[in-house]
Amino acid sequence: MKWNSRTRCAIVCLGFILLFSLFSFRLIYLQMIKHDEYAGLAAEKHVIKQPIFAERGAILDANNEVLAHNVPVETVVADASRLTELDATIDLVSNELQLPRGEVSEKLRSDRRYIVLKREVAKANADSLRQKLRAKNLRGVYFEQDATRIYPNGIMLCHVIGFTDFEHKGIQGVEGSLDEYLRGQDGYRYIEHNRVGQEIVQYRGQERAPRNGYQVHLTVDLNLQNIVENEIDAAMREYSPKKATIILMRPQTGEILAMANRPAFDLNRRSNAKPEQMKNRAICDMMEPGSTFKIVTAAAALNEHKFSLDSYIFCENGMWNYGGTPLHDHAAFGDLSVKDILVKSSNIGAAKLAVTLGDQKFYEYIRRFGFGDRTGVELPGEIPGLIRSPQSWSKISITHIPMGHEIGVTPLQMATAMCAIANGGKLMTPRIVKSITTSDGKTISTLKPIALRQVISPQTANQIGMALRGVVSDRGTAAAAAVPGFVIAGKTGTAQKVGPHGGYEKGKEVVSFCGYLPAENPQFVGLVVLDDAQTKPEQNYGGAVAGPIFSHVAEKAARYLDLEPHEEIRKAIPVERVALTSSSRH
Amino acid sequence: MNRSRRNWNEVNAASLARWIVLTGFLALTGLCYVYLTLQLDHLGDRKKALETEVTNLRMQNEVASAQIAALTSRAALQRRLKEGYLKMIPIAEHNIVRLTIPNRNPDDAIQPVSNPRSAR
Numbered sequence: 001m002k003w004n005s006r007t008r009c010a011i012v013c014l015g016f017i018l019l020f021s022l023f024s025f026r027l028i029y030l031q032m033i034k035h036d037e038y039a040g041l042a043a044e045k046h047v048i049k050q051p052i053f054a055e056r057g058a059i060l061d062a063n064n065e066v067l068a069h070n071v072p073v074e075t076v077v078a079d080a081s082r083l084t085e086l087d088a089t090i091d092l093v094s095n096e097l098q099l100p101r102g103e104v105s106e107k108l109r110s111d112r113r114y115i116v117l118k119r120e121v122a123k124a125n126a127d128s129l130r131q132k133l134r135a136k137n138l139r140g141v142y143f144e145q146d147a148t149r150i151y152p153n154g155i156m157l158c159h160v161i162g163f164t165d166f167e168h169k170g171i172q173g174v175e176g177s178l179d180e181y182l183r184g185q186d187g188y189r190y191i192e193h194n195r196v197g198q199e200i201v202q203y204r205g206q207e208r209a210p211r212n213g214y215q216v217h218l219t220v221d222l223n224l225q226n227i228v229e230n231e232i233d234a235a236m237r238e239y240s241p242k243k244a245t246i247i248l249m250r251p252q253t254g255e256i257l258a259m260a261n262r263p264a265f266d267l268n269r270r271s272n273a274k275p276e277q278m279k280n281r282a283i284c285d286m287m288e289p290g291s292t293f294k295i296v297t298a299a300a301a302l303n304e305h306k307f308s309l310d311s312y313i314f315c316e317n318g319m320w321n322y323g324g325t326p327l328h329d330h331a332a333f334g335d336l337s338v339k340d341i342l343v344k345s346s347n348i349g350a351a352k353l354a355v356t357l358g359d360q361k362f363y364e365y366i367r368r369f370g371f372g373d374r375t376g377v378e379l380p381g382e383i384p385g386l387i388r389s390p391q392s393w394s395k396i397s398i399t400h401i402p403m404g405h406e407i408g409v410t411p412l413q414m415a416t417a418m419c420a421i422a423n424g425g426k427l428m429t430p431r432i433v434k435s436i437t438t439s440d441g442k443t444i445s446t447l448k449p450i451a452l453r454q455v456i457s458p459q460t461a462n463q464i465g466m467a468l469r470g471v472v473s474d475r476g477t478a479a480a481a482a483v484p485g486f487v488i489a490g491k492t493g494t495a496q497k498v499g500p501h502g503g504y505e506k507g508k509e510v511v512s513f514c515g516y517l518p519a520e521n522p523q524f525v526g527l528v529v530l531d532d533a534q535t536k537p538e539q540n541y542g543g544a545v546a547g548p549i550f551s552h553v554a555e556k557a558a559r560y561l562d563l564e565p566h567e568e569i570r571k572a573i574p575v576e577r578v579a580l581t582s583s584s585r586h
Numbered sequence: 587m588n589r590s591r592r593n594w595n596e597v598n599a600a601s602l603a604r605w606i607v608l609t610g611f612l613a614l615t616g617l618c619y620v621y622l623t624l625q626l627d628h629l630g631d632r633k634k635a636l637e638t639e640v641t642n643l644r645m646q647n648e649v650a651s652a653q654i655a656a657l658t659s660r661a662a663l664q665r666r667l668k669e670g671y672l673k674m675i676p677i678a679e680h681n682i683v684r685l686t687i688p689n690r691n692p693d694d695a696i697q698p699v700s701n702p703r704s705a706r
Binding site for chain 1: 626627629630631633634641645648649651652655656658659660661662664
């Protein structure tokens with residue numbers, strides 16, 4: 001059969017039509033019928049959800065001084081399946097990152113596709129390694145942007161600031177308690193990458209910008225903190241106590257102005273710190289407060305109008321048998337007024353005030369002063385202390401609790417109770433956080449002072465304040481706590497140290513002093529606690545050890561806060577005064 | 587002349603021109619598509635490079651801020667003070683001049699800035 005040219009042409013065209021129809025059907029099959037399946041497979045291979053990390057917010061003090069912030073670093077990772085020259089890569093990485101060659105070799109010889117070689121590599125080191133890898137055309141080593149937390153002041157305020165773990169989660173201090181605000185919210189971006197892992201920018205998908213963490217402003221003033229830290233270090237050198245705590249608070253608002261504990265640790269070298277150094281003893285440690293607790297006893301008795309400040313109580317000449325147990329005073333006191341019970345720190349006098357008040361009423365006041373409850377300060381790990389209910393008191397508890405035995409309180413609870421005396425009877429919630437702002441300064445939240453309750457009347461608070469002025473005088477137990485130019489109100493405390501297995505440890509004392517300044521218009525309350533100070537036994541008292549430390553702190557703090565010395569005392573000091581008269585104002 | 591005209595295929599000039607224009611248009615469209623795709627790719631690369639540059643600058647800024655914070659921190663200043671780089675002299679009490687705030691009546695607590703006489 002002979003086909004003419006037209007037929008041949010028609011056959012060829014038909015062939016082409018069939019061929020291209022086949023292609024078209026295949027194309028329709030792949031592009032439409034199998035579209036979702038293959039698009040999914042392609043996306044799985046090339047599209048990734050790339051996280052955009054939010055920056056953690058900074059922590060600042062009351063004067064916007066930086067306490068914690070971030071420094072960009074890089075994490076060096078490797079994909080073992082993409083390594084080109086293994087030995088050369090091992091040599092280069094181990095040299096540049098200063099890692100043992102064996103460790104790098106072990107990691108890179110595994111089959112894993114995601115190997116973390118080193119975290120927190122400084123940007124300069126990472127850049128250097130990146131350039132060398134590029135120059136030698138070595139592949140399979142990648143760099144991930146990261147940030148590390150830096151604490152410019154090292155040891156200062158370490159227990160309050162706290163720190164983060166390697167995943168940037170706050171685990172102690174304000175870093176832990178306000179992690180939700182500081183952390184921010186990571187964003188993401190769907191990206192498509194090519195065969196060598198580079199992003200194809202024009203195929204970027206859905207994107208959500210990160211929200212950076214908020215800045216936290218503390219109530220702590222770093223100038224005051226510095227004063228406190230220097231004094232606590234001086235006390236550690238002089239007395240070598242096992243532990244020490246100093247707190248400064250503003251009584252009217254409950255703001256914590258400074259808080260220092262020893263032992264302490266450097267926040268930038270936290271991996272070397274021992275657990276004992278990391279404890280914020282101001283809120284985590286329980287102590288018997290000793291005689292400082294007498295302020296609670298006397299305030300309760302005066303507020304219930306059982307006594308007036310000038311009522312006299314017979315103090316049994318130094319020894320009182322109650323419930324078959326003798327109770328001693330440090331001196332043989334006869335009749336003492338309620339005021340002098342505080343000034344002379346008479347155990348028997350305080351016990352008699354509590355006995356007159358009764359178990360239930362006294363317990364009520366202890367709780368009203370906030371003992372036995374967490375104060376609610378914005379710090380993690382706070383303990384409520386230990387206050388037993390009257391049902392579980394022994395017969396002699398009513399004579400021991402008034403002098404600060406048989407109870408456990410935290411230093412912060414004690415300082416807060418003294419704030420209530422200083423501010424006219426209001427129990428304020430201690431606060432360490434002043435405000436929360438965005439990084440550009442927009443205020444998110446301002447934390448207002450919280451008055452929990454009126455514990456005692458302002459008159460009672462004033463009466464206790466008057467009595468406490470006598471403590472810091474040559475008649476009282478804390479003459480050494482005095483600050484020239486100022487009237488100070490305060491109370492000393494000396495309690496035998498409770499051993500780890502119960503019972504008291506002989507010759508080991510917890511000494512404290514809690515006071516405020518100026519007594520007539522308190523600007524700050526200070527608490528100094530030293531646990532097991534190494535000094536002569538006859539000098540191991542609150543007034544002799546903690547009192548002078550308070551004096552040093554208070555003197556420097558008063559100078560910093562520019563508190564004007566008391567008029568009578570100032571007259572003795574030649575100070576030039578410039579009076580602003582009405583004429584000088586024009 | 588007549589013979590040659592008979593052997594030649596007749597060309598429809600209008601149709602040819604239409605096809606040429608159509609083909610040219612399609613070719614141009616294709617070239618434009620390729621050019622724009624390449625341009626998009628190029629702009630993508632530039633965008634990425636700029637993003638990298640901005641990120642690097644931001645990182646450098648953060649590193650610098652961290653260094654400033656570290657060098658001006660209280661701990662660093664204290665160290666410099668101890669080393670003798672800085673020297674501080676405490677202010678003696680007799681050098682402090684205190685301004686006495688004049689006593690005011692409670693009525694004077696709020697002081698208007700406008701002069702009431704001028705309103706008359």
